[in-house]
Amino acid sequence: MSTTPVIEVERLNLTYGDFHAVKDLSFEVRPGELYALLGTNGAGKTSTLEVVEGHRRPTSGTVRVFGRSPDDRRAVRPRMGVMLQESGFSPDLTVRESVGLVGRLTRRTDDVDRVLDLVDLTGRARRKVSQLSGGEKRRLDFATAVYGTPELIFLDEPTTGLDIQSRDAVWATVDRLRENGATIVLTTHYLEEAQQRADRIGLMHEGAFHREGTVSELTRTLPAVIRFSLPASAPTLPVRAAVDADGKAVVETFELQRDLHLLLGWAQDHSVELRDLAAGPTRLDDVFRAINS
Numbered sequence: 001m002s003t004t005p006v007i008e009v010e011r012l013n014l015t016y017g018d019f020h021a022v023k024d025l026s027f028e029v030r031p032g033e034l035y036a037l038l039g040t041n042g043a044g045k046t047s048t049l050e051v052v053e054g055h056r057r058p059t060s061g062t063v064r065v066f067g068r069s070p071d072d073r074r075a076v077r078p079r080m081g082v083m084l085q086e087s088g089f090s091p092d093l094t095v096r097e098s099v100g101l102v103g104r105l106t107r108r109t110d111d112v113d114r115v116l117d118l119v120d121l122t123g124r125a126r127r128k129v130s131q132l133s134g135g136e137k138r139r140l141d142f143a144t145a146v147y148g149t150p151e152l153i154f155l156d157e158p159t160t161g162l163d164i165q166s167r168d169a170v171w172a173t174v175d176r177l178r179e180n181g182a183t184i185v186l187t188t189h190y191l192e193e194a195q196q197r198a199d200r201i202g203l204m205h206e207g208a209f210h211r212e213g214t215v216s217e218l219t220r221t222l223p224a225v226i227r228f229s230l231p232a233s234a235p236t237l238p239v240r241a242a243v244d245a246d247g248k249a250v251v252e253t254f255e256l257q258r259d260l261h262l263l264l265g266w267a268q269d270h271s272v273e274l275r276d277l278a279a280g281p282t283r284l285d286d287v288f289r290a291i292n293s
């Protein structure tokens with residue numbers, strides 16, 4: 001597989017009037033990667049993706065997709081599928097007509113029935129877009145990204161509004177596309193999905209990266225937490241602990257296994273019950289919460 005980046009963004013700046021929305025942002029997305037562009041509201045994710053997708057010109061900086069400018073639409077557009085937050089299909093078209101339209105607009109070929117089946121809309125093919133439920137509309141949006149099995153797929157909050165079965169189905173389809181070598185760029189506010197699936201994450205805040213790296217590179221910047229309640233008579237703990245608002249002991253540690261082992265051994269030796277014991281690795285949510293702290 002080629003190692004030339006599918007997307008290269010170098011010192012991208014984007015301003016709206018005198019508002020600087022994207023500030024000197026650089027990143028690349030490699031072939032076959034699932035790259036999640038995450039961030040706080042208004043961080044600049046959509047603005048960045050609009051430039052990469054060729055919908056918006058940068059104020060300065062360079063963007064390359066498959067080694068070309070996104071402005072080179074004839075070369076780039078057929079190779080990328082885009083699921084926007086709202087596709088804006090005409091409400092009067094049927095689902096089948098809408099999916100067929102995607103082929104004409106993107107100049108990709110596919111079998112409309114195959115795509116309808118893939119996004120589980122075969123039973124709704126004759127319905128007008130205006131009659132679809134929110135989740136069905138979202139699945140129709142997903143069809144725009146997967147029609148013609150493009151090499152690069154942008155998924156902008158793909159599972160928002162979907163029930164759990166539809167979410168699982170979307171991810172199963174994405175997994176199949178990835179097995180065939182597709183590169184995926186994801187934005188989502190469901191951090192769990194990014195934590196489970198992203199190879200790398202660019203975490204944006206106020207127009208720039210707060211952090212960039214794999215999930216473990218991001219989470220290892222913060223300590224894991226062990227929490228429990230102690231009886232008043234308990235002897236001194238073997239590790240340093242704070243007390244939270246609920247009166248629980250809180251141990252913050254970069255050595256979760258070692259400190260948990262120490263604590264459990266201590267509890268056993270002193271016949272102390274660590275009530276409501278909870279311990280877990282640092283989560284992406286924690287990295288997010290730490291942005292403003």
Ligand SMILES: Nc1ncnc2c1ncn2[C@@H]1O[C@H](COP(=O)(O)OP(=O)(O)OP(=O)(O)O)[C@@H](O)[C@H]1O
Pocket residue numbers: 016019021039040041042043044045046047048
């Ligand atoms: N057309 C526009 N004109 C002026 N300001 C804009 C425009 N589009 C976006 N902005 C501003 O630029 C900033 C970045 O917006 P953007 O939509 O890229 O953020 P985002 O990271 O996608 O946010 P969210 O997670 O809330 O969808 C925001 O402060 C937004 O208000």
